[in-house]
Amino acid sequence: MYQFNYIRPTTLDDAAAQLGSADDPKLLAGGQTLIPTLKARLAMPSDLIDISALKELAFIRAEGDAITIGAGTTHADVSVSPEVLKAIPALAHLAGMIGDPAVRHRGTIGGSIANNDPAADYPGACLALDAKIHTTKRLIEADKFFTGMFETALEPDEIIKEVTFPHPEKAAYAKFRNPASRYAMVGVFVAKGPWGIRVAVTGAGQNGVYRCEEMEAALAKSWTPEAVANIKIAAKGLNSDMHGTAEYRAHLITVMAKRAVEASLT
Amino acid sequence: MPAINVNVNGKSASGEVETRTLLADFLRNSLGLTGTHVGCDTSQCGACVVLLDGKAVKSCAVLAVQADGAEVTTVEGLEVDGELHPVQKAFREHHGLQCGFCTPGMMMTAVDLIRRKPDLDEHTVREELEGNLCRCTGYHNIVKAVLAAAEDMR
Numbered sequence: 465m466y467q468f469n470y471i472r473p474t475t476l477d478d479a480a481a482q483l484g485s486a487d488d489p490k491l492l493a494g495g496q497t498l499i500p501t502l503k504a505r506l507a508m509p510s511d512l513i514d515i516s517a518l519k520e521l522a523f524i525r526a527e528g529d530a531i532t533i534g535a536g537t538t539h540a541d542v543s544v545s546p547e548v549l550k551a552i553p554a555l556a557h558l559a560g561m562i563g564d565p566a567v568r569h570r571g572t573i574g575g576s577i578a579n580n581d582p583a584a585d586y587p588g589a590c591l592a593l594d595a596k597i598h599t600t601k602r603l604i605e606a607d608k609f610f611t612g613m614f615e616t617a618l619e620p621d622e623i624i625k626e627v628t629f630p631h632p633e634k635a636a637y638a639k640f641r642n643p644a645s646r647y648a649m650v651g652v653f654v655a656k657g658p659w660g661i662r663v664a665v666t667g668a669g670q671n672g673v674y675r676c677e678e679m680e681a682a683l684a685k686s687w688t689p690e691a692v693a694n695i696k697i698a699a700k701g702l703n704s705d706m707h708g709t710a711e712y713r714a715h716l717i718t719v720m721a722k723r724a725v726e727a728s729l730t
Numbered sequence: 731m732p733a734i735n736v737n738v739n740g741k742s743a744s745g746e747v748e749t750r751t752l753l754a755d756f757l758r759n760s761l762g763l764t765g766t767h768v769g770c771d772t773s774q775c776g777a778c779v780v781l782l783d784g785k786a787v788k789s790c791a792v793l794a795v796q797a798d799g800a801e802v803t804t805v806e807g808l809e810v811d812g813e814l815h816p817v818q819k820a821f822r823e824h825h826g827l828q829c830g831f832c833t834p835g836m837m838m839t840a841v842d843l844i845r846r847k848p849d850l851d852e853h854t855v856r857e858e859l860e861g862n863l864c865r866c867t868g869y870h871n872i873v874k875a876v877l878a879a880a881e882d883m884r
């Protein structure tokens with residue numbers, strides 16, 4: 465690791481001010497992506513602004529027809545939250561499948577979506593559930609938030625405060641894990657709600673998470689596993705790496721979509 | 731260098747650390763608690779798992795400065811007055827180790843797991859241990875040991 469200054473602000477306002485004034489700062493949340501990155505010397509921030517102890521970012525609030533989750537809420541807390549389990553069990557299930565228990569005790573929803581790893585799980589849920597991402601500056605729709613692999617609409621001095629998920633009528637997530645890293649080889653989140661029908665695919669696209677419109681159209685006609693079971697996804701634009709070819713991932717998208725729709729019906 | 735104070739295994743431990751010092755290195759190099767192992771550079775092996783404020787975390791993915799003011803339990807803190815922890819006893823009884831490199835992380839993960847889910851079955855134990863890699867045992871006896879410890883602690 466390179467040297468850096470370590471700052472532990474006690475309020476979000478203070479964190480935002482520090483972020484605006486330091487030379488080349490980075491926020492530190494759960495550290496489950498950032499610390500391994502620093503260890504590998506893939507980043508050299510001047511200052512780390514540690515928001516992991518900010519209580520005002522760690523909460524889960526049920527409100528009418530939506531759930532709002534503070535950016536600093538850990539995957540472990542989301543996975544066992546009674547409010548999330550009741551209103552959006554698919555989201556609790558997804559959080560409980562991220563990494564392993566130790567990763568889930570530190571890793572946060574804010575860190576996960578700010579990082580926008582192409583194989584991360586939360587971006588799929590945000591996109592399929594039409595989530596609203598509230599930052600220290602504005603509200604960003606999930607559709608506009610994820611702009612490419614490891615890229616988001618966030619400005620350098622912007623902090624995610626909370627994410628609002630409206631209640632779906634039906635929703636489920638199916639993930640084919642990479643057995644070594646536990647990230648998604650392919651993950652498909654299907655959801656149906658007042659915002660329409662959405663199918664979000666993670667792990668496969670070269671530009672990160674994306675919506676599969678062909679499957680959305682098929683599910684709009686009939687919300688059944690059969691509706692997506694025979695859709696052949698083109699391999700073009702999908703990732704090929706040592707873990708699997710683009711063709712393999714294309715096939716997995718159909719299989720995962722079918723399983724997700726099945727799960728949404730039980 | 732920042733000065734930190736961490737309660738480690740019930741005792742207050744102070745020291746000066748670089749901001750970039752990992753909790754794992756503080757425990758091993760500053761405090762001499764070498765029971766916490768470091769098995770990878772990528773935070774994937776789980777050998778370094780300790781309890782931070784009661785929860786299992788990878789001490790190679792937490793900075794020592796972040797633990798300032800917190801409570802840490804390492805494998806050295808499991809036994810009480812010379813009496814092994816039920817998880818330690820079960821690992822010995824069921825031969826849940828061979829070379830022993832993964833064992834501290836396995837046991838700390840098991841202690842955390844039994845706290846969260848006292849009613850364990852084999853499938854759950856296997857799922858919950860997915861962040862702890864073992865190159866020797868094939869996991870079978872580790873799973874048996876965790877199940878036996880959970881039973882013992884009920």
Ligand SMILES: Cc1cc2nc3c(=O)[nH]c(=O)nc-3n(C[C@H](O)[C@H](O)[C@H](O)COP(=O)(O)OP(=O)(O)OC[C@H]3O[C@@H](n4cnc5c(N)ncnc54)[C@H](O)[C@@H]3O)c2cc1C
Nearest residue numbers: 493494495496497498563571572574575578584585624646
């Ligand atoms: C072994 C292992 C397995 C994993 N498996 C999975 C998996 O299966 N699925 C998955 O989705 N993820 C997985 N992860 C990643 C994990 O979910 C991380 O917790 C997550 O990607 C980052 O969250 P964090 O809180 O740890 O953020 P950090 O690592 O602290 O930060 C990540 C990035 O986000 C920025 N950031 C953090 N919080 C905010 C905020 N509030 N506003 C703006 N920017 C912010 C930081 O500056 C940094 O650039 C795994 C990690 C490990 C080590």
Ligand code: FES
Nearest residue numbers: 769773775776790
């Ligand atoms: S040393 Fe491998 S996970 Fe920490």
Ligand code: FES
Nearest residue numbers: 828829864865866
């Ligand atoms: S006993 Fe050797 S690595 Fe597990």
